Amino acid sequence: MPLSSLFRPVEFADIPGWDSDRTAPAFEAFRRSAGHAALVKPYRTGSLGIEASAFAAAYEAAIGCEALDDAASTAFFERWFVPHLIRPENGSRGFVTGFYEPEAVASPTRTEQFRYPIYSRPADLVDLDEHNRSPELDPYLAFGRSMEGRIVEYHDRKAIEEGALAGQGLEIAWLEDPVDVFFIHVQGAARLNMPSSVKRITYAAKSGQRFTGPGGVLADMGELRREDVTMQSIRQWFRDHADRIDEILWRNRSFIFFREAEVTDPRLGPVAAAKVPLTAGRSIAVDRLLHTFGTPLFIHAPALAAFGEAPFRRLMIAQDTGSAIVGPARGDLFAGSGDAAGEIAGVVRSEADFYVFVPRALASAEP
Numbered sequence: 001m002p003l004s005s006l007f008r009p010v011e012f013a014d015i016p017g018w019d020s021d022r023t024a025p026a027f028e029a030f031r032r033s034a035g036h037a038a039l040v041k042p043y044r045t046g047s048l049g050i051e052a053s054a055f056a057a058a059y060e061a062a063i064g065c066e067a068l069d070d071a072a073s074t075a076f077f078e079r080w081f082v083p084h085l086i087r088p089e090n091g092s093r094g095f096v097t098g099f100y101e102p103e104a105v106a107s108p109t110r111t112e113q114f115r116y117p118i119y120s121r122p123a124d125l126v127d128l129d130e131h132n133r134s135p136e137l138d139p140y141l142a143f144g145r146s147m148e149g150r151i152v153e154y155h156d157r158k159a160i161e162e163g164a165l166a167g168q169g170l171e172i173a174w175l176e177d178p179v180d181v182f183f184i185h186v187q188g189a190a191r192l193n194m195p196s197s198v199k200r201i202t203y204a205a206k207s208g209q210r211f212t213g214p215g216g217v218l219a220d221m222g223e224l225r226r227e228d229v230t231m232q233s234i235r236q237w238f239r240d241h242a243d244r245i246d247e248i249l250w251r252n253r254s255f256i257f258f259r260e261a262e263v264t265d266p267r268l269g270p271v272a273a274a275k276v277p278l279t280a281g282r283s284i285a286v287d288r289l290l291h292t293f294g295t296p297l298f299i300h301a302p303a304l305a306a307f308g309e310a311p312f313r314r315l316m317i318a319q320d321t322g323s324a325i326v327g328p329a330r331g332d333l334f335a336g337s338g339d340a341a342g343e344i345a346g347v348v349r350s351e352a353d354f355y356v357f358v359p360r361a362l363a364s365a366e367p
Helices: 024-039 052-063 070-080 157-164 178-187 214-220 231-240 242-249 339-345 360-365
Strands: 007-009 081-086 094-101 103-105 116-119 125-127 143-147 150-152 171-175 189-193 198-206 256-261 283-285 296-301 312-320 330-337 349-359
Touching (some): 024 070, 052 070, 052 349, 052 360, 070 081, 081 360, 094 178, 094 189, 094 339, 116 256, 157 242, 171 178, 171 198, 178 189, 178 231, 178 242, 214 231, 214 242, 231 242, 231 339, 296 330, 330 339
Parallel strands (some): 103 189, 283 312
Antiparallel strands (some): 007 081, 081 349, 094 349, 116 171, 125 143, 143 150, 189 198, 198 256, 283 330, 296 312, 296 349
């Protein structure tokens, strides 16, 4: 598979901020991906043409290294990769947003205070493919409901929150705020502070319908100015209009189901789509149909200051994905866990240049 024509090779010296980035955390994130891809299961090659097999030498070298300092980490990436600037077909720059792992107080049982459930995957939810998809189903749907020998569209958010799954014992935990539940759905993971333990949950499946964000709904209704839409402004609107929460959230028919996940290292984020824990400020969610997990990407966002530096210039590792992350120069930056990380992630909306690091063996084989 040839490399994408959207890639333009550049020198490391051409990358703004490359010589000043502290790359050691990115190397540690890369080494975690190397351990999974080389020792557990290889990643799937994305359609941009960065062959998963081309990482083999770099993965072997990373696994064989002890922890590296910034200078040695920079030298590692310069040895094994050739940077390429991604230029979308319309000539525009790329775009980044942010995501995080929420924390919330939760109860293992329903109480007067804790009334809003987090659900595990239902038994009647089935993955759709070319073998079981009914012609009448929306081609977008990746999940359906098994019902009396046929597969139909799954219950949507409104139906589920009105009781469609009640009595099945699917509740992992209960929260006191439906808006907190919704944003856990949006982020796809959370740490739940239970009375005697911390429970981590992560994405297991979804009902399958298209995602409709409340920010866009509120902007279309004239309730918020589009340029003012952030996670923080959406939460404030819900606090000011508690009687309209269902009205807005039910516009989003998609519903997320979770599974429990071990908290192996509290310093790291949840295990995400690339099957390794995310690293705050160094893991990026990408379009998994286009990109290959484990790929290093240097992000240059001149106007982005939310991470405490401006411009934002960091090496990131592709380790997650999301339904809203579509396109070759589109990414979601992982900000970490908890409220402070949420304050960062909630305001990240910035144009950015994407420099993808192509394994040197693959780059040298191109004509």
